[in-house]
Amino acid sequence: MAAGDMRSVAAVDGRGSLVAVVALCVRYLPVLIMLAVWELVGRSGLVSQQMLPGIGAIAAAFLDLLQSGELVVNAWRSLSRAATGLGLAVLVGMTVGLLMATRPLFRTLFNPLVRILYPMPKSALIPLVMIWFGLGDASKIFLIFLGCLLPVIVSAYNGARGVNPFIVWSATSLGASKEQVLREIILPAALPDILAGCRTALAFSFILMVSSEFVIAKDGLGFLIGSLGDGGNYPAMFAVILTVASTGFVADRLFGSFVSHRLRWKEQA
Amino acid sequence: MTADFGIKIEGVSHAYPGTQGLNAAGTLALKQTDLLIRHHEFHALLGPSGCGKSTLLYLIGGFIPVQTGSISTQKGPVTAPGPDRSIVFQNFALFPWKTVLENVMYGLQKKGLPEAECRDIAQAHIKLVQLSGFEQAYPSQLSGGMQQRAAIARTLAVDPDILLMDEPFGALDAQTRRVMQEELRMIWKRRPKTVVFVTHDVHEAVFLADRISIMSARPGRIEHQIDTGLGPERDESTLTDRRFVELGEQIWRLVREQAVLASRGGL
Ligand SMILES: Nc1ncnc2c1ncn2[C@@H]1O[C@H](COP(=O)(O)OP(=O)(O)OP(=O)(O)O)[C@@H](O)[C@H]1O
Ligand SMILES: [Mg+2]
Numbered sequence: 001m002a003a004g005d006m007r008s009v010a011a012v013d014g015r016g017s018l019v020a021v022v023a024l025c026v027r028y029l030p031v032l033i034m035l036a037v038w039e040l041v042g043r044s045g046l047v048s049q050q051m052l053p054g055i056g057a058i059a060a061a062f063l064d065l066l067q068s069g070e071l072v073v074n075a076w077r078s079l080s081r082a083a084t085g086l087g088l089a090v091l092v093g094m095t096v097g098l099l100m101a102t103r104p105l106f107r108t109l110f111n112p113l114v115r116i117l118y119p120m121p122k123s124a125l126i127p128l129v130m131i132w133f134g135l136g137d138a139s140k141i142f143l144i145f146l147g148c149l150l151p152v153i154v155s156a157y158n159g160a161r162g163v164n165p166f167i168v169w170s171a172t173s174l175g176a177s178k179e180q181v182l183r184e185i186i187l188p189a190a191l192p193d194i195l196a197g198c199r200t201a202l203a204f205s206f207i208l209m210v211s212s213e214f215v216i217a218k219d220g221l222g223f224l225i226g227s228l229g230d231g232g233n234y235p236a237m238f239a240v241i242l243t244v245a246s247t248g249f250v251a252d253r254l255f256g257s258f259v260s261h262r263l264r265w266k267e268q269a
Numbered sequence: 270m271t272a273d274f275g276i277k278i279e280g281v282s283h284a285y286p287g288t289q290g291l292n293a294a295g296t297l298a299l300k301q302t303d304l305l306i307r308h309h310e311f312h313a314l315l316g317p318s319g320c321g322k323s324t325l326l327y328l329i330g331g332f333i334p335v336q337t338g339s340i341s342t343q344k345g346p347v348t349a350p351g352p353d354r355s356i357v358f359q360n361f362a363l364f365p366w367k368t369v370l371e372n373v374m375y376g377l378q379k380k381g382l383p384e385a386e387c388r389d390i391a392q393a394h395i396k397l398v399q400l401s402g403f404e405q406a407y408p409s410q411l412s413g414g415m416q417q418r419a420a421i422a423r424t425l426a427v428d429p430d431i432l433l434m435d436e437p438f439g440a441l442d443a444q445t446r447r448v449m450q451e452e453l454r455m456i457w458k459r460r461p462k463t464v465v466f467v468t469h470d471v472h473e474a475v476f477l478a479d480r481i482s483i484m485s486a487r488p489g490r491i492e493h494q495i496d497t498g499l500g501p502e503r504d505e506s507t508l509t510d511r512r513f514v515e516l517g518e519q520i521w522r523l524v525r526e527q528a529v530l531a532s533r534g535g536l
Contacts, residue, residue, distance in 0.1 A: 164362065166358050166360060166362035167362050167363070167364055167365075169327075169330070169332045169350060169356075169358070169362065170356075170358065170362045170363075170364070170423075171364075171375070172332075172349075172350040172351075173330055173331075173332075173350045173351070173352065173354060173355050173356050174352060174355065174375055174376035174379055174423070174427060175351075175352035175376060175379035175380060175427070176375075176379055180379070185364070188364075188366045189364075189365075189366070191366070264407075265365055265366045265367075265407040265408075265409060266365070266366075266409065
């Protein structure tokens with residue numbers, strides 16, 4: 001909310017842009033402090049430069065990786081895996097969650113599976129998935145899919161169960177069929193919960209993308225982190241880690257603004 | 270027996286299950302309720318709070334299953350909700366992600382009318398409830414009274430055979446309320462339909478209805494039935510009609526009796 005206000009002020013008033021920059025700095029002050037401490041600890045000699053390379057060294061390594069094309073190629077490989085796994089998880093998870101909430105048969109069938117799978121750490125499955133799906137894209141996509149699936153199912157289920165029965169009654173008395181109630185009423189009514197679940201899943205997709213590539217891959221950002229680390233090129237390794245972190249951050253912010261646009265009907269409440 | 274009735278309610282009882290521990294025995298909302306609502310009559314339902322008026326409407330609407338007794342309309346026994354019986358809920362129940370226009374269009378689209386016609390009919394009903402200019406607003410942007418009027422427009426637009434209204438003017442100011450009462454009576458005259466109208470306002474009931482039922486304190490039953498006999502025309506002059514004033518007092522006494530019983534009955 002506060003950021004929105006700042007933006008509108010900035011649009012009206014030239015001096016506003018300064019205000020906006022200051023507000024942004026204040027918001028991310030903890031991050032700046034962390035970077036400063038990082039740099040200081042490195043320079044003080046408390047920790048070897050090997051273990052904690054300076055920010056300058058990391059920036060230089062980042063530019064190298066960018067110029068060689070290595071970063072872009074591997075980021076593309078990783079992100080397309082994450083997007084495929086996440087996309088499939090959203091489609092399947094939404095369908096399963098909504099059906100579980102509205103069809104008793106589905107609930108009976110899927111409830112035990114969901115309860116067992118939800119708390120299980122999906123990275124524990126990496127070796128098994130490798131045997132099933134081999135070393136190619138399929139194994140990574142499957143792991144990401146599985147990890148993202150559960151939060152989407154659970155949020156769709158809870159969202160659909162929480163729908164105000166009166167709006168469902170309204171729809172049926174206006175002539176909606178059972179199918180139409182599900183698609184036109186329960187789905188949009190549960191959307192706030194579903195999108196919150198998707199946001200959690202988005203974070204999971206980054207975690208699983210890196211950890212699965214770390215163990216089983218010939219390319220991708222996770223693989224790059226692993227191989228740079230093995231080769232002792234710590235500044236470059238940190239550069240890739242920070243790239244993953246900031247890509248995840250940007251993806252989350254983009255998704256956040258998509259959500260608030262999609263749910264603008266809620267805002268006034 | 271040909272269907273000369275609008276809604277036939279016979280021996281209907283309804284118990285809500287109790288929650289474990291608290292009120293474990295459940296709540297008996299309706300007990301052996303009989304009520305015959307005539308074809309295309311405007312029927313008002315009065316009774317103390319908690320006596321089961323909404324419950325009776327939900328049963329007629331088919332939203333909750335009939336446990337004992339039976340409810341039927343010209344289409345046969347009521348088993349599920351259907352577009353022949355439309356309802357305005359006490360709590361509006363608008364679709365919060367749809368604009369006012371989209372809300373009002375929903376039932377029309379379900380009827381399979383062409384989009385342009387849906388839009389025209391919806392616009393006309395939005396105008397009728399004095400919400401022109403708010404077509405693109407979301408329910409969360411409207412006041413309680415405006416949401417209630419949007420819900421009324423949504424229900425009236427589909428022009429159902431049976432119209433169920435649960436305190437539909439409860440959230441309106443006195444002025445708007447009067448206008449809406451006259452509009453509703455006019456719509457009913459233009460397109461005759463069976464109306465069951467729940468209200469706490471005795472004068473509203475007398476002004477609108479052909480017949481009035483007064484329910485007993487919970488568990489609800491129909492305690493009294495009164496023919497208003499005010500004729501089809503209702504307007505400003507009705508309000509000063511001697512019969513209107515007398516009926517108002519008589520019914521007020523009957524309702525108060527039940528309300529006193531309800532308060533004595535405790536929870
Ligand atoms: N879902 C429910 N579960 C349990 N008890 C309920 C439920 N709905 C209603 N009741 C009980 O049934 C009784 C009748 O409720 P109902 O809503 O039909 O009353 P009402 O006449 O419409 O009251 P009001 O005039 O306040 O709207 C009340 O005592 C209420 O506590
Ligand atoms: Mg009620």
